[in-house]
Amino acid sequence: MLTPESHALEVFGPAAARHVRELCANRGIELMTRTRAVAFQNGKLTLQGGESIDVDRVVALPELVGEPIAGVPHDNKGFIPVDEHGAVRGLPGVYAAGDGIAYPVKQGGLATQQADAAVEAIAASLGAAIEPRPFRARLRGQLLTGLGPTYLTAGVTDAGPRESSVAVNPLWWPPSKIAGRYLAPYLSSQVSVGEPGQLEERPPVKTKPAGKPGAVADELRQMAVAFADSDAAGGDYSSALRWLDTVEQLDGLLAPAIAKKQGEWRRRAR
Numbered sequence: 001m002l003t004p005e006s007h008a009l010e011v012f013g014p015a016a017a018r019h020v021r022e023l024c025a026n027r028g029i030e031l032m033t034r035t036r037a038v039a040f041q042n043g044k045l046t047l048q049g050g051e052s053i054d055v056d057r058v059v060a061l062p063e064l065v066g067e068p069i070a071g072v073p074h075d076n077k078g079f080i081p082v083d084e085h086g087a088v089r090g091l092p093g094v095y096a097a098g099d100g101i102a103y104p105v106k107q108g109g110l111a112t113q114q115a116d117a118a119v120e121a122i123a124a125s126l127g128a129a130i131e132p133r134p135f136r137a138r139l140r141g142q143l144l145t146g147l148g149p150t151y152l153t154a155g156v157t158d159a160g161p162r163e164s165s166v167a168v169n170p171l172w173w174p175p176s177k178i179a180g181r182y183l184a185p186y187l188s189s190q191v192s193v194g195e196p197g198q199l200e201e202r203p204p205v206k207t208k209p210a211g212k213p214g215a216v217a218d219e220l221r222q223m224a225v226a227f228a229d230s231d232a233a234g235g236d237y238s239s240a241l242r243w244l245d246t247v248e249q250l251d252g253l254l255a256p257a258i259a260k261k262q263g264e265w266r267r268r269a270r
């Protein structure tokens with residue numbers, strides 16, 4: 001695995017970087033950091049600097065560029081410059097949030113936090129009795145490992161990530177991949193994972209909590225089954241079956257009711 005970063009998943013901080021290093025090492029995946037690929041042909045990946053290496057798979061992610069809107073300021077990549085309250089610089093009374101603004105990390109969870117800041121600023125500008133809070137990025141990411149997912153979180157600052165955490169239990173609830181204050185509860189209400197009104201922070205569980213053996217596995221199983229049901233309801237049987245694989249990895253076998261679903265989804269996936 002190649003990355004131009006100094007550490008894989010650098011933006012999530014040192015705990016995440018350590019975690020990815022261990023996952024790769026345990027799976028026999030070589031991790032090359034500070035490395036940029038420039039071309040792929042005939043099973044060979046050419047690196048910046050001219051060296052080429054044999055690889056099994058190539059997954060390339062596109063670079064994002066903004067699409068400028070006439071009359072709205074933008075930087076040289078097409079993104080809208082805003083202040084920490086989402087106010088568009090040079091265009092009074094206009095606010096922006098999400099992937100279109102000139103913030104280096106593009107992520108749904110962050111987009112909702114940027115929107116929170118902009119909405120508070122708009123409300124205050126209209127006379128609401130609040131002190132609008134600035135956007136302070138809190139990254140939350142779910143890493144699919146092939147076994148149960150792991151949960152990563154970090155605050156993002158100009159000086160780099162802070163409070164980097166990795167855990168096998170969800171660090172927010174509901175444990176949606178798009179961790180927005182209201183969006184995550186809304187999305188989970190579609191899947192029935194758990195339905196608090198707002199996103200809740202949760203502490204990492206380092207070991208099995210005393211007196212509650214298997215609590216983490218229970219939570220993972222509950223989530224995996226919920227995601228499987230959701231994928232199957234949307235017609236994505238392949239993904240639903242992968243979630244059941246996770247349950248099988250946790251328990252060694254599937255409960256009869258789930259095994260029955262597995263059989264049915266396998267037939268439909270064909």
Ligand SMILES: Cc1cc2nc3c(=O)[nH]c(=O)nc-3n(C[C@H](O)[C@H](O)[C@H](O)COP(=O)(O)OP(=O)(O)OC[C@H]3O[C@@H](n4cnc5c(N)ncnc54)[C@H](O)[C@@H]3O)c2cc1C
Pocket residue numbers: 067069097098099100106107108109110111177178179
């Ligand atoms: C494959 C993929 C997987 C992802 N997975 C995750 C994930 O698991 N978790 C996560 O947090 N984030 C994830 N993201 C990132 C997340 O989707 C984005 O950060 C998020 O959607 C940004 O929200 P937004 O509202 O700013 O922009 P968008 O969701 O892109 O919405 C912008 C909307 O504006 C419309 N539009 C554009 N130009 C105009 C115009 N001129 N006039 C009118 N309408 C216009 C577009 O059609 C679009 O509907 C993923 C992204 C991709 C591509």
